[in-house]
Amino acid sequence: MADQSAHPAKDPLARIAAPAITSADATPVRQRRAGAAARILSGPLPWLLPALGVLGLFYLYPIFEAVRLAFTDARLFDTETQLSMRSISSMVGSSTLGVILRNTLTYTVASVVGQIALGLAIALLVMRAERARLRGTLALRTIVLAAWVIPAIANGIIWQLLFSEAPFGAINSALRLMGVAPVAWLSDPSNAMTSAVIATIWQGTAYSMILLYAALKTIDPALYEAAAIDNARPWERFWFITLPHLRAALVVNAILILIMTLNMFDTILALTGGGPGRATEILSLYAYGTVFQNFELGRGAALSMLLLVISLGLTVVLIALLPRDRR
Amino acid sequence: MGQVELKSIHKSFGPTAVLDDINLKIADKEFVVVVGPSGCGKSTLLRVVAGLEEASSGALLFDGRAVNALSPGERNVAMVFQNYALYPHLSVATNIGFGLRRAAMSRREKREAVERTARLLEIEPLLKRRPGALSGGQRQRVAMGRAIIRNPAVFLFDEPLSNLDARLRMQMRSEIRGLHSKLPTTTLYVTHDQVEAMTMADRVVVMNAGRIEQIGTPSQIYDTPRTTFVARFMGMPSMNMISARYDGDALVLPDARVPVPADWPERLGPWVGRALLLGLRPEHLSLRASPGGVPATVDLTEPTGSETLVYLHHGDTRLAARTPPDTRLRRGDQVHLDLRLDRATLFDPDTALALPTLPADPSKTGETV
Ligand SMILES: Nc1ncnc2c1ncn2[C@@H]1O[C@H](COP(=O)(O)OP(=O)(O)OP(=O)(O)O)[C@@H](O)[C@H]1O
Ligand SMILES: [Mg+2]
Numbered sequence: 001m002a003d004q005s006a007h008p009a010k011d012p013l014a015r016i017a018a019p020a021i022t023s024a025d026a027t028p029v030r031q032r033r034a035g036a037a038a039r040i041l042s043g044p045l046p047w048l049l050p051a052l053g054v055l056g057l058f059y060l061y062p063i064f065e066a067v068r069l070a071f072t073d074a075r076l077f078d079t080e081t082q083l084s085m086r087s088i089s090s091m092v093g094s095s096t097l098g099v100i101l102r103n104t105l106t107y108t109v110a111s112v113v114g115q116i117a118l119g120l121a122i123a124l125l126v127m128r129a130e131r132a133r134l135r136g137t138l139a140l141r142t143i144v145l146a147a148w149v150i151p152a153i154a155n156g157i158i159w160q161l162l163f164s165e166a167p168f169g170a171i172n173s174a175l176r177l178m179g180v181a182p183v184a185w186l187s188d189p190s191n192a193m194t195s196a197v198i199a200t201i202w203q204g205t206a207y208s209m210i211l212l213y214a215a216l217k218t219i220d221p222a223l224y225e226a227a228a229i230d231n232a233r234p235w236e237r238f239w240f241i242t243l244p245h246l247r248a249a250l251v252v253n254a255i256l257i258l259i260m261t262l263n264m265f266d267t268i269l270a271l272t273g274g275g276p277g278r279a280t281e282i283l284s285l286y287a288y289g290t291v292f293q294n295f296e297l298g299r300g301a302a303l304s305m306l307l308l309v310i311s312l313g314l315t316v317v318l319i320a321l322l323p324r325d326r327r
Numbered sequence: 328m329g330q331v332e333l334k335s336i337h338k339s340f341g342p343t344a345v346l347d348d349i350n351l352k353i354a355d356k357e358f359v360v361v362v363g364p365s366g367c368g369k370s371t372l373l374r375v376v377a378g379l380e381e382a383s384s385g386a387l388l389f390d391g392r393a394v395n396a397l398s399p400g401e402r403n404v405a406m407v408f409q410n411y412a413l414y415p416h417l418s419v420a421t422n423i424g425f426g427l428r429r430a431a432m433s434r435r436e437k438r439e440a441v442e443r444t445a446r447l448l449e450i451e452p453l454l455k456r457r458p459g460a461l462s463g464g465q466r467q468r469v470a471m472g473r474a475i476i477r478n479p480a481v482f483l484f485d486e487p488l489s490n491l492d493a494r495l496r497m498q499m500r501s502e503i504r505g506l507h508s509k510l511p512t513t514t515l516y517v518t519h520d521q522v523e524a525m526t527m528a529d530r531v532v533v534m535n536a537g538r539i540e541q542i543g544t545p546s547q548i549y550d551t552p553r554t555t556f557v558a559r560f561m562g563m564p565s566m567n568m569i570s571a572r573y574d575g576d577a578l579v580l581p582d583a584r585v586p587v588p589a590d591w592p593e594r595l596g597p598w599v600g601r602a603l604l605l606g607l608r609p610e611h612l613s614l615r616a617s618p619g620g621v622p623a624t625v626d627l628t629e630p631t632g633s634e635t636l637v638y639l640h641h642g643d644t645r646l647a648a649r650t651p652p653d654t655r656l657r658r659g660d661q662v663h664l665d666l667r668l669d670r671a672t673l674f675d676p677d678t679a680l681a682l683p684t685l686p687a688d689p690s691k692t693g694e695t696v
Contacts, residue, residue: 223412223415225399225406226406226408226414226473228378228379228399229378229399229400229405229406230400230426230428230477231398231401231429232400232425232428236428240416240417241414241416244415
């Protein structure tokens with residue numbers, strides 16, 4: 001009861017006295033001196049600090065550290081390091097880098113385009129089935145999503161079994177049953193990249209599908225009805241209604257998949273290990289091998305920097321494609 | 328060119344019947360308004376005509392030709408949706424011209440058609456904008472433009488004005504009517520607003536729970552409702568319904584006896600001694616200066632400026648009366664009412680249908696158009 005009567009809102013006297021009590025509680029000297037600090041503290045900064053701290057510690061610091069290492073000749077188990085441009089110059093001068101970059105380009109473009117196209121196709125199919133009130137769309141979505149839940153390394157192993165050229169290889173067995181000659185999926189350098197791309201698309205499609213399906217859900221169905229009355233063909237509906245509506249989702253999707261694909265190396269590591277030869281060795285895998293197999297920490301850091309620059313550059317390009325109001 | 332006929336159309340979604348035996352014949356160039364409470368199946372009816380829904384059974388004829396199997400695009404209808412459904416990523420001009428994509432016209436002819444339509448609707452300055460940058464009323468016009476430009480056989484409107492404010496709604500109401508007289512085209516217009524129905528329609532179709540209650544001109548619907556539902560739904564305030572009994576020479580109300588017009592005894596022969604519902608529009612109740620008539624107690628008055636609505640009760644029956652603007656009454660005042668029985672409609676309380684015999688003489692119903 002006593003608490004209640006002292007509550008500022010309840011007691012007019014307490015309400016008048018309240019500011020005085022507060023300022024008496026705070027140390028007056030500090031308050032006057034720290035006018036600017038108070039302004040900062042009352043702004044958004046204190047609320048952002050925890051997030052900034054975490055980001056700084058776990059993202060910015062490693063990046064900073066990688067940049068520093070790129071300018072040294074550090075080796076993984078060698079504490080003696082000195083500043084040097086050797087890592088960078090040997091990376092740029094290496095004849096392998098050209099091959100690696102070409103692999104990376106092929107792998108990334110094919111995987112990203114494939115994941116988006118297939119994800120969009122499945123999302124459209126699910127929407128179509130839902131509009132026709134077919135059953136089983138939830139099951140379909142769940143199955144597609146299941147691929148996403150499998151760890152990338154396991155995905156690589158699964159596809160290695162599927163592509164296997166041994167008698168138990170699933171795909172070749174099936175081909176044999178249909179009377180088609182078996183294919184050297186992984187051992188032929190000209191097929192290995194295709195196989196790696198297939199394995200990556202198979203896993204990544206679910207992500208695109210869910211993202212694009214969510215965007216498709218937000219299209220007003222009346223638009224399609226209006227188009228039906230205007231006698232629009234299916235491709236016209238897709239071109240004039242669906243595609244412009246999906247633009248933002250497609251670009252965001254492309255950015256995310258691009259970054260994930262550029263950094264992806266576990267699927268390929270398990271599937272081909274980058275081989276045969278260097279046929280499927282992409283930049284991330286190359287950097288991994290440089291550090292953890294050749295122990296060339298400085299050079300690996302330089303390669304990671306290259307990867308970062310490529311990711312950032314492509315992301316900026318893609319952001320320019322976003323609709324103006326979404327940038 | 329644009330005659331539409333619905334022959335015992337049924338439509339159900341799963342087990343629920345939404346349209347039940349709809350029969351309607353719309354003449355070429357006629358403006359028919361379908362009105363009814365929310366959920367009665369108006370939109371479904373319109374969508375069946377458009378081809379966006381398939382009828383479960385029944386025939387849909389355009390100019391005597393069955394169109395059930397045609398896709399919406401093949402039916403040559405145009406529709407204005409409640410939320411306009413403008414293509415958000417296309418300019419106003421492209422939106423309006425969208426239906427001309429496959430028309431046998433040159434680019435220039437198409438552009439001129441768009442400009443002509445825009446001029447007709449007074450939206451020329453907006454042609455380059457996107458729909459997102461338009462007001463509700465402007466979007467409404469663009470949606471109409473998209474419909475008009477195709478010169479369709481049938482216009483379909485689904486509550487096109489319900490997202491507009493009252494003033495704009497009134498303006499668009501008369502504009503749509505004006506457009507119809509400039510470009511006479513068969514029109515099926517759905518609304519839940521009885522004012523739109525009364526003011527715009529050549530004929531009104533009143534629907535309730537998936538069935539047609541009555542089809543008629545606005546004045547037929549207003550003056551001679553066929554069912555108590557129509558009587559209550561159309562008119563604001565709605566028709567007064569008073570329980571009564573006819574004793575051979577007068578109507579016995581809860582608390583009064585009202586002598587009947589001279590021609591009633593002959594018509595009401597079979598109804599002597601049976602319960603009836605007396606339906607009277609608020610304008611057919613008037614206040615008497617002197618005692619007599621039907622006593623009632625005032626509950627509430629609503630001066631609107633041009634008239635004063637008086638809400639009263641007689642026994643347990645609530646009544647509304649339209650009175651001159653200078654009426655000064657207060658809650659609890661005792662008044663006496665005159666009933667214009669010559670304008671009354673009598674209903675059978677068991678079937679909710681108007682008595683077939685009353686009013687028999689069309690000249691008595693006063694066709695005031
Ligand atoms: N696709 C559908 N599936 C199941 N039921 C539906 C479907 N569409 C409409 N209904 C039902 O059919 C009935 C009539 O719907 P309709 O949209 O025709 O009503 P309405 O008269 O246009 O109402 P309102 O004035 O609110 O627009 C409603 O009870 C609605 O729930
Ligand atoms: Mg509706």
